[in-house]
Amino acid sequence: xxxxxxxxxxxxxxxxxxxxxxxxxxxxxxxxxxxxxxxxxxxxxxxxxxxxxxxxxxxxxxxxxxxxxxxxxxxxxxxxxxxxxxxxxxxxxxxxxxxxxxxxxxxxxxxxxxxxxxxxxxxxxxxxxxxxxxxxxxxxxxxxxxxxxxxxxxxxxxxxxxxxxxxxxxxxxxxxxxxxxxxxxxxxxxxxxxxxxxxxxxxxxxxxxxxxxxxxxxxxxxxxxxxxxxxxxxxxxxxxxxxxxxxxxxxxxxxxxxxxxxxxxxxxxxxxxxxxxxxxxxxxxxxxxxxxxxxxxxxxxxxxxxxxxxxxxxxxxxxxxxx
Amino acid sequence: xxxxxxxxxxxxxxxxxxxxxxxxxxxxxxxxxxxxxxxxxxxxxxxxxxxxxxxxxxxxxxxxxxxxxxxxxxxxxxxxxxxxxxxxxxxxxxxxxxxxxxxxxxxxxxxxxxxxxxxxxxxxxxxxxxxxxxxxxxxxxxxxxxxxxxxxxxxxxxxxxxxxxxxxxxxxxxxxxxxxxxxxxxxxxxxxxxxxxxxxxxxxxxxxxxxxxxxxxxxxxxxxxxxxxxxxxxxxxxxxxxxxxxxxxxxxxxxxxxxxxxxxxxxxxxxxxxxxxxxxxxxxxxxxxxxxxxxxxxxxxxxxxxxxxxxxxxxxxxxxxxxxxxxxx
Numbered sequence: 001x002x003x004x005x006x007x008x009x010x011x012x013x014x015x016x017x018x019x020x021x022x023x024x025x026x027x028x029x030x031x032x033x034x035x036x037x038x039x040x041x042x043x044x045x046x047x048x049x050x051x052x053x054x055x056x057x058x059x060x061x062x063x064x065x066x067x068x069x070x071x072x073x074x075x076x077x078x079x080x081x082x083x084x085x086x087x088x089x090x091x092x093x094x095x096x097x098x099x100x101x102x103x104x105x106x107x108x109x110x111x112x113x114x115x116x117x118x119x120x121x122x123x124x125x126x127x128x129x130x131x132x133x134x135x136x137x138x139x140x141x142x143x144x145x146x147x148x149x150x151x152x153x154x155x156x157x158x159x160x161x162x163x164x165x166x167x168x169x170x171x172x173x174x175x176x177x178x179x180x181x182x183x184x185x186x187x188x189x190x191x192x193x194x195x196x197x198x199x200x201x202x203x204x205x206x207x208x209x210x211x212x213x214x215x216x217x218x219x220x221x222x223x224x225x226x227x228x229x230x231x232x233x234x235x236x237x238x239x240x241x242x243x244x245x246x247x248x249x250x251x252x253x254x255x256x257x258x259x260x261x262x263x264x265x266x267x268x269x270x271x272x273x274x275x276x277x278x279x280x281x282x283x284x285x286x287x288x289x290x291x292x293x294x295x296x297x298x299x300x301x302x303x304x305x306x307x308x309x310x311x312x313x314x315x316x317x318x319x320x321x322x323x
Numbered sequence: 324x325x326x327x328x329x330x331x332x333x334x335x336x337x338x339x340x341x342x343x344x345x346x347x348x349x350x351x352x353x354x355x356x357x358x359x360x361x362x363x364x365x366x367x368x369x370x371x372x373x374x375x376x377x378x379x380x381x382x383x384x385x386x387x388x389x390x391x392x393x394x395x396x397x398x399x400x401x402x403x404x405x406x407x408x409x410x411x412x413x414x415x416x417x418x419x420x421x422x423x424x425x426x427x428x429x430x431x432x433x434x435x436x437x438x439x440x441x442x443x444x445x446x447x448x449x450x451x452x453x454x455x456x457x458x459x460x461x462x463x464x465x466x467x468x469x470x471x472x473x474x475x476x477x478x479x480x481x482x483x484x485x486x487x488x489x490x491x492x493x494x495x496x497x498x499x500x501x502x503x504x505x506x507x508x509x510x511x512x513x514x515x516x517x518x519x520x521x522x523x524x525x526x527x528x529x530x531x532x533x534x535x536x537x538x539x540x541x542x543x544x545x546x547x548x549x550x551x552x553x554x555x556x557x558x559x560x561x562x563x564x565x566x567x568x569x570x571x572x573x574x575x576x577x578x579x580x581x582x583x584x585x586x587x588x589x590x591x592x593x594x595x596x597x598x599x600x601x602x603x604x605x606x607x608x609x610x611x612x613x614x615x616x617x618x619x620x621x622x623x624x625x626x627x628x629x630x631x632x633x634x635x636x637x638x639x640x641x642x643x644x645x646x647x648x649x650x651x652x
Contacts, residue, residue, distance in 0.1 A: 058548055089549055103543055105564075106543075107565060120553065121551060165546070
């Protein structure tokens with residue numbers, strides 16, 4: 001593997017609350033290679049979006065990084081002062097959010113957004129920035145970019161707006177793009193187009209993408225590797241094909257079994273009993289133990305770290321070789 | 324947009340008509356103007372003649388028609404007290420009130436908006452809390468009390484500023500006398516303008532603050548941060564502009580209120596404006612002046628609201644859409 005672009009080491013994110021600290025992301029570690037698309041799946045509240053916010057330095061109070069570090073191009077970025085982190089955002093690390101309808105300021109033209117972002121990061125004057133902006137609009141597949149440049153966000157459809165958002169995210173050629181549920185607010189046919197666009201952009205610009213979603217289909221279609229998160233921890237991480245075809249963690253197995261197969265008649269959808277624990281009631285040992293069909297004694301006492309399980313890494317004692 | 328403006332103008336005319344009915348009703352039903360105009364020795368026949376001459380014996384609609392016809396020409400009759408046309412007297416006093424109100428509005432906006440932005444951005448800082456607490460005083464203290472306190476502190480105790488009057492004024496042309504061009508005129512403006520605009524200043528500050536807090540939570544601000552924009556661009560370029568719609572609405576309404584509330588401030592500071600004239604007119608039951616004042620103030624209100632509606636279009640491009648789409652297809 002080439003030199004990692006991003007290294008997250010033992011990252012924990014917590015919230016200060018009246019009842020003390022609540023740990024929402026608990027001691028996670030992963031790496032991303034340049035140009036790689038890493039899918040991050042998990043239920044709501046599993047800590048996916050928080051991880052993404054931490055990478056862009058945009059954790060909102062009262063959330064904070066409790067421990068661990070984030071290395072980007074071998075430089076520690078989790079403790080950078082606001083101004084230095086700001087310069088990195090947009091230039092080296094881009095971001096795309098869930099709702100394209102509300103990601104753009106309704107009072108400014110699309111062109112204004114683009115030119116403003118370009119001139120913040122690149123040494124260009126107004127005219128050059130405009131040329132660059134129109135090139136970007138063409139690149140993300142917006143027809144009649146010269147005309148569209150002058151228009152306001154409300155004159156764009158949802159899919160078109162997400163294309164604009166993508167153009168904004170890539171305008172300074174970032175090395176890493178955090179895409180937080182980029183297709184959730186779009187209808188299915190548009191989703192596919194946006195995903196394809198993301199993939200093309202990743203290839204052409206050599207940008208790595210962290211694709212946060214709760215849709216396994218999106219991951220299967222787009223990502224190279226996938227990380228499955230559960231209750232603030234990584235349950236399993238590995239190449240997409242092996243995680244989907246041959247899941248190693250009982251939680252991932254449950255998730256895969258729950259995906260209905262078209263044409264396959266079943267009385268009920270398979271499901272994982274119970275619900276993800278609340279942050280203030282995470283059980284000791286493995287956090288999945290109340291719901292795990294394969295639970296055994298050790299799961300109640302010790303918390304498993306990621307360990308090798310065939311092609312992937314899984315945080316499950318079933319794969320403990322010393323057992 | 325053209326249809327919209329036309330509709331608004333129609334509504335404005337209707338409002339003016341209603342105000343005219345009220346102003347006119349004062350003529351007919353409040354007291355007996357003849358009684359106020361003549362001395363005790365005037366005989367009943369003379370009174371009757373005067374009544375006839377003033378047209379007070381005509382039926383209601385004839386009088387109302389005459390009133391409207393004259394009002395459109397700016398003629399509200401002769402002041403009972405001064406014996407000169409009411410509109411002429413009002414016109415003499417108008418510049419003083421308008422200049423005072425203008426400075427008060429500028430003060431309210433130029434101080435209120437930056438303070439609102441600051442308290443919105445740094446909502447937990449000590450200075451913000453200080454601003455918010457003192458603004459409560461501005462909201463809750465009556466205007467005359469603030470005025471008297473200001474006079475006491477800055478004029479009587481510190482001798483910095485004059486306690487009353489307009490200072491020296493310069494005549495500009497035939498109709499306008501201004502206090503902007505002399506030092507004493509400007510100094511005289513400070514205390515009354517602050518007194519008059521203080522309430523609006525705190526109102527605008529609180530409004531901008533709550534709007535800022537609202538806007539800073541939106542996705543496009545989050546995305547603007549993710550794009551790595553500078554804080555100044557985020558706060559002043561993206562956030563402030565989105566808070567402006569309600570600020571424009573409130574400011575528009577408050578300009579009218581400021582002109583109307585000038586009555587109290589003008590009385591406290593002995594400011595030779597319309598408000599003071601109006602108070603005197605009430606004491607003397609000088610109905611033409613009261614009617615003219617009423618009509619003028621409502622005209623100002625209506626015009627400001629028209630301007631405010633037009634400003635919406637300028638600030639928010641979404642309102643123009645219907646029109647743009649219609650033209651491009």
